[in-house]
Amino acid sequence: MKNNILIKKPVMIYDNNETIFKYSYLYNEKQYSFSNKYSYHVINPYMGIESVISVFIPHCILTGTIINSDIPVDKVFLNNIQNIVPIFRKLHKNDKLELNINIPPIEHVSQFKDKKILSTFTLGVDSFYTLYSNIDKLDSIIFIIGYDIKIHQKNLLNTTLKNLHEISRLYNKELLICNTDFKDKINHGKGFEWGEYLHGPALFNIVYPLSNEYKELLIPSSYLFDDNYIWGSMFMFDEKYKTSFFNIIHNGNLSRTEKIKYIINYDKKCLNYLRVCWQNKNQMYNCTQCEKCLRTLYVIELLGYKNNAITFINTIDGKTYWNFKPKNNSDKLFQDEIRLLENQTLLK
Numbered sequence: 001m002k003n004n005i006l007i008k009k010p011v012m013i014y015d016n017n018e019t020i021f022k023y024s025y026l027y028n029e030k031q032y033s034f035s036n037k038y039s040y041h042v043i044n045p046y047m048g049i050e051s052v053i054s055v056f057i058p059h060c061i062l063t064g065t066i067i068n069s070d071i072p073v074d075k076v077f078l079n080n081i082q083n084i085v086p087i088f089r090k091l092h093k094n095d096k097l098e099l100n101i102n103i104p105p106i107e108h109v110s111q112f113k114d115k116k117i118l119s120t121f122t123l124g125v126d127s128f129y130t131l132y133s134n135i136d137k138l139d140s141i142i143f144i145i146g147y148d149i150k151i152h153q154k155n156l157l158n159t160t161l162k163n164l165h166e167i168s169r170l171y172n173k174e175l176l177i178c179n180t181d182f183k184d185k186i187n188h189g190k191g192f193e194w195g196e197y198l199h200g201p202a203l204f205n206i207v208y209p210l211s212n213e214y215k216e217l218l219i220p221s222s223y224l225f226d227d228n229y230i231w232g233s234m235f236m237f238d239e240k241y242k243t244s245f246f247n248i249i250h251n252g253n254l255s256r257t258e259k260i261k262y263i264i265n266y267d268k269k270c271l272n273y274l275r276v277c278w279q280n281k282n283q284m285y286n287c288t289q290c291e292k293c294l295r296t297l298y299v300i301e302l303l304g305y306k307n308n309a310i311t312f313i314n315t316i317d318g319k320t321y322w323n324f325k326p327k328n329n330s331d332k333l334f335q336d337e338i339r340l341l342e343n344q345t346l347l348k
Contacts, residue, residue, distance in 0.1 A: 002100075003028055003065040007052050010209075012045055019045070021209055023052050027188055034185035036206055039177040044212040050077050051208035053101070054201040054241055055182070057081055058232075059191030061088045061099050072106035076244040084240045091230055108244045115215035118142055118176070119251070120203055123163055123275040125296065126220035129259040130251045131171065132266040134218060140174040141167070144206055146183055147199065148278060156283040163273045170269070178206050200233030204241050204248065211246040221252040229330055257337045260299045271300070271308040288313035294321035295334055302338075302345045 006026040013020045019042040024033040049071050060067055061084065082099055089097050119134065121127045121141035131138065143164050149157050161177070168175035182202060183194070191197055200219065207217050225235035238250040252259065263270045276296045277286040286293050298318030300309045306318065326332040 003063060005056055005060070005065055005067050007049050007067065007069040007071065009071055010047055010049065010052070012042075012047065012209075014041060017041065021045070025052065032185065034180070034182045036178055036180045036182065036209070039179070042209060042213075045209050046211045048073065048208070049103075050074060050241075050243060051205045053077075053081070053103070054204040054208070055186060055198065057084060057099065057201060057241075058088075058197035059188060060101075061085060061097050062092070062191040063189070064098065064100070066100040066102060068102045070104070072104045074108050074243040074245065075105035076108075077242070078103065078105050080240045080242060084237060087236050091228065116140060116213060117216045117218065118207070118210070118214050119218035120144070120207075120220065121164070121167075122148060123160065123167070123273050124220075125256060125259050125263065125274070125276060126222060126252060128263040128270045128274070129254065130218050130220040131167075131173070132263055132270075134251070135171065138173060138218070140176055140214070142176040142178065142207065144203070145177065145179040146181060147202060149280070151179060153280070153283050156280055156285065159285055160275065163275070167273060176210075180206065195232060196230050197232050200238055201241065203233070208246065211243070214246070216247040216249060218249050218251045221250055221254075223330075223333075224255060225250070225253045227333070255337045256295075256334060257299050257341050260296065261303060264300070264303060264305055268305065268308055271305060272310060274309070274311050286312045288316045291321070291324045291331070294318065294324070295338060297321075299338060299341060302341050 008024045011022040017040060019038040019040065021036045022033060024031060049069060050073055053067060053073065056067055059065060078101065085097060085099050089095050116139035117137055118140040119130050119138055121131065121143055131141065145151055145157065149160060151157065164175055182205065186192055203219065219233055219238050221235065222231060222233065223229060235250040238248050242248045275285055277290060277293050279287055279290045281287045288297060293312065297309060297312045298321040300306055301318035326335055
């Protein structure tokens with residue numbers, strides 16, 4: 001007997017200056033819920049369930065769980081997400097994978113006039129590249145509390161929010177903040193692993209309620225477009241989650257070293273705010289000990305801007321990066337990129 005998910009109608013609440021969206025669903029007849037809290041009044045919210053369906057798609061393809069609801073969903077969206085299935089079949093070498101959805105379709109009249117464009121923004125290399133390379137078209141940036149940084153990490157969070165507000169003022173972009181308990185509440189096993197499957201759909205869950213005001217979301221890329229790692233946000237996946245009224249673009253077909261070169265050349269002030277660490281030991285902004293910190297610092301060092309990289313511990317030698325042995329193809333890719341840059345630097 002197959003597992004079933006029944007998605008209920010979302011509920012929106014204005015609480016002081018905040019907007020809270022509450023989502024509930026039944027998973028095999030047991031009720032679950034999660035909430036997204038925006039730090040402002042969302043005046044014209046979109047109350048559809050595309051945002052909820054998105055987060056269940058990887059799990060349902062991999063486990064055969066059926067998604068059900070009597071709430072109509074954009075027809076283009078329902079057609080697009082079926083195009084994720086062949087990609088999963090190829091990546092998992094399993095031609096039997098399917099996506100079963102029992103939800104009525106509805107046709108929307110596309111309205112893009114006077115709607116805005118936003119991008120997710122974490123103060124990382126990929127985020128700065130997307131901001132700088134789309135500086136004239138981008139209206140807003142959005143940061144989510146509860147994914148990378150949790151609400152209880154007060155020191156780290158306060159520093160991050162301070163820097164986000166400075167970036168917002170510096171480049172004249174509206175800053176949106178959302179606090180969610182989604183990552184703590186959604187856990188039904190296979191297909192919900194954060195890195196491999198979930199962080200892309202989790203972003204769509206946050207942004208879809210804003211789609212009456214915004215026409216397009218830019219997702220900063222982690223890898224080149226033709227890379228075929230199993231990863232939660234990829235060029236081959238992200239655009240499949242778009243609707244007739246909201247576009248999703250996976251942005252940045254460059255290597256990480258090329259992006260670092262680009263953002264430094266565009267505006268060295270990015271190094272005053274750059275945050276790449278995900279371990280954040282002792283709530284440090286960049287621990288400058290983990291693989292990700294050191295691979296970023298070493299590239300900056302090779303480019304000649306280590307003294308500008310004030311968000312890292314300056315006394316640590318970037319070459320310490322080579323102490324890390326690659327654990328997977330992704331690590332090997334980054335090491336190949338940095339070795340190439342290292343050799344180019346030595347030849348000068």
